[in-house]
Amino acid sequence: MLGNPMNIPPISISGAKAALIEQYADATLRRRASMLWGPRGVGKSSVVRQVAAHFGVPLVDLRLTTIEPVDIRGAIYADDVQGKTVWFPPEFLPTADQPAGILFLDELTAADQRLQISAYSLILDRRVGHYVLPDGWQVVAAGNASFHGAVSHDMGTALADRMFHFNVQTAIDAFLAHAVAMGFAPEVMAYLRVRPDKLDDTQAQLAADHLIGASPRGWEDVSNVLKSRLSESARRVFVQGRIGAANAAEFFGVLREIQAGADVLALLAAKPGKDTAALLPHSLDGLYGMTYGLLAACTSDSALARALEIVEQLPDIRSQANAPALPVREVQTLAMELMMQKALETGLEATIMDSPAYHRYAERRRKDGLAG
Secondary structure (H helix, E strand, O other): OOOOOOOOOEEOHHHHHHHHHHHHHOOOHHHOEEEEEOOOOOOHHHHHHHHHHHHOOOEEEEEHHHOOHHHHHOEEEEEOOOOEEEEEOOOOOOOOOOOEEEEEEEOHHHOOHHHHHHHHHHHHOOEEOOEEOOOEEEEEEEEOOHHHOOOOOOOOHHHHOOEEEEEEOOOHHHHHHHHHHHOOOHHHHHHHHHOHHHOOOHHHHHHOOOOOOOOHHHHHHHHHHHHOOOOHHHHHHHHHHHHOHHHHHHHHHHHHHHHHHOOHHHHHHOOOOHHHHOOOOOOHHHHHHHHHHHHHHOOOHHHHHHHHHHHHOHHHHHHOOOOOOOOHHHHHHHHHHHHHHHHHHHOOHHHHHOOHHHHHHHHHHHHOOOOO
16 A cells, blocks of 8 residues: 555544454454554554454464564475375464464564465465464455555555454554553653653654654553662663653653652652642652552552542642643543542452542532532
């Protein structure tokens, strides 16, 4: 496909996951292959693994840029009994004793065109040579288009016409939900909350003729760097080498604001009231840093209960002298929603329901006409 082939609306990675789950659940639709288009690091590979895990079925993950055409076709040998040559299929392809699963053909558009012929046979006919893919298996492919700035070979219309296509794009809310679930470093989540344009700047970097830029996968690596025991100087080297020098400089500048603005451990240890109010952050970066830091700390009933008290006190910032104009209520609502979500996922919902701080917050929203 040349240029921008996406005459279909974009879909978030979470939306693509939900659609693939429903497709797999339908025995008829499962037999039609799906193609995930999207920029590097958007999470195409990850979402296919999650769909397989959702159903508890095996996943055969073939990265087509790392194998040869013969790896899919198999090896040929002479069968003396039949008096003819026979193909031995490769051992990694599903067999009859694996009745259901997902065959993932990653980097389809970047693969050698000789290899694509074999891959196309699996997609079009669900077979290669004498090998036949079991009926219960779904084929999912993924790749980049040329406008994504990646190596890409054109996809013919005959193949494109035999697949469901998903135009997967990065969406900050979906990414942050994924980041919370995966336990990303709070600083990364706070930074992207206030700098959502930095989630993926691939196009801007390509326009500037730069090879390295920010991407969702890159931010996952940055999170791992921050959570590591590397020295401060080593952290800077690795972050610069992952998202580029300019992005790293801005990130570390905001990181200082986040770290200076909110001491989560001190807040958790402080008494409710004046002691807590004195520790509340006075910058937007600090507010989001505090929010995601508290969220990461909510691993027990007591920690969650204390975090709810802190968040309920956020409006106290406005009553302090020289307080800056900040979207305190918006941040408070976000924090409460994230904590409720985490409580539901970790079995701590009773702590929310038993929290006087949460009930005061809910009552305040009701009086303001914001309940529901």
